[in-house]
Amino acid sequence: MFKNRAHVINLILGIILIAVIIANVNTVINYRSSDRFEWSHGVYTTQGNTVQVADCNFNFDKNSYGYAISRTRILNNGREDINFAEKGVENKFYPNQLYICWYSYTEKKFYEGNFDLPYNQINRIAEQLRKTTNAYDLTYARANPNKIDLNFIAEVRPKGEVAVYISDLQKYIEIGKYKAKSVQKTIEIFEDSNGAIGKTDPPNVAIKTALVMERYPYTIQTHFPANLKLRGLSVDPYNQNNWKLEKNKLNTFPQLINIPQSVGVTWGTDLKEYYVEYYFQAEEILAAFRSLNALSNSSDIKLMFDVNEKNDKVLVSLQRGNKSIKLNYAYDELDISDRIPQKDDE
Structure with a gap:
């Protein structure tokens, strides 16, 4: 009787051990440390197209990373006035999705869009950009490729058009063009964290x-x-x-x-x-x-x-x-x- 009980306990412990090993293996596989990097994000608008952006979120598989952009900024000066997130992220996958919502003062319209980004293409371009960037010392860049902070930047264009770039702030490489939809929103989307106006x-x-x-x-x-x-x-x-x-x-x-x-x-x-x-x-x-x-x-x-x-x-x-x-x-x-x-x- 005691032998049977010990056998059952050992069997249960063995199953638990196997489950833990599988979970750890999956964690290691899913973590993919070689695919994680430092990056930041921001948004600007074409010259003369006056807008205010409520949200510009670059995500990986719907997981929101990093800090939000400022909702209070009004933009109309092109790349001279990029609304960057307060802080970038470290040790994260490059984004494969973009959610953006803004108001065009020029057109008197709200726009919103959820877009899938070309993740494999992004990784290929980013790898080359990390190796060739002039924003860092070349020796450092080659020795620390995962420490090269690249930027994902959305350009808001007239009539709901959006272009997305990957950049070291010297080179801007376009990775996609998208079309947002005109939507019904109110000014409350620009409220501060306390909901105060x-x-x-x-x-x-x-x-x-x-x-x-x-x-x-x-x-x-x-x-x-x-x-x-x-x-x-x-x-x-x-x-x-x-x-x-x-x-x-x-x-x-x-x-x-x-x-x-x-x-x-x-x-x-x-x-x-x-x-x-x-x-x-x-x-x-x-x-x-x-x-x-x-x-x-x-x-x-x-x-x-x-x-x-x-x-x-x-x-x-x-x-x-x-x-x-x-x-x-x-x-x-x-x-x-x-x-x-x-x-x-x-």
Whole structure:
């Protein structure tokens, strides 16, 4: 009886051992260490095609790798402005799938696509690129082929077209062209991780499109208390073509055309400076520009920035001729900060 029991136990243990061995063998086979590399990914758009990409995920067998791209970036400057993921991946298979979703401000359409990538072709091209890249020292590249960080980059083109490249950021080798479908989406696909949309953010895609695409020529004028002067000025528009007034040109105000989401103003003396970042309410500033632009008036539109004589309040308005529209601060309270200028300030 005890012999039979021992035999059964040994049989069970033998089966378990065989199962463990098979599992380990499968793990080794599936791991395929020689096929795992470092790589990053990103997305850009053709010059002049203004888009915002919500997702651009390069995957292997539906397994998402690495970090996401920024959902807040607006792109329209070609390869000069690639929206890269925050961080690449290490010791991972090259991707064989791409999921991408974006909004075209130029066409006023959302697009979405799930595409299969030519995995075997990718591996062949990547092998050659790792050996011939000029982005790394050649000796290092040949000795450490799995440490050569290549990039998988999607190019968003008009009418839903997408091209995919593998690149060392010097060479761009196309590995496929694809066609995304026009889909129904809302502006919520661009929400941050907290699902928040603030007062400076447009409530819908129609307003957002207008803020990004419409152009209204205007200049900025400032007024400060006696003995205080302008020391810095920057504009962050909704289309993200940020502008900053150079310190050696503080008396020159060029004509701007992009609708501002916020304006940063620094004023004061060599001994003390004051600063505010004034955020606008999305619908209010759009309505103000449209209203003044519709006037049959030859006067220029002016964005007025006035600090009272006590230096504790700021009034911002948009003016054209005799008409003035107050622009409210987007949040509860505007803080005026101060500091002592440093010698190394630019």
